[in-house]
Amino acid sequence: RRVMTPAEAIRAGSSYLVVGRPITGAADPVEALQLINQEIAANL
Secondary structure, three states: OOOOOHHHHHHOOOOOOOOOHHHHOOOOHHHHHHHHHHHHHHOO
16 A cells, blocks of 8 residues: 555556545545645646
8 A cells, every 4th residue: 555645646657546535534525626636637
């Protein structure tokens, strides 16, 4: 099991990301997902 940010995972060559607790545990899951999507888009 490896734990890293989405940006780190993309830079490390990941094709797929599994994101769970940062979304399900967030006070606002929709906002959390939007922030993660922004981070991913900025690192593609």
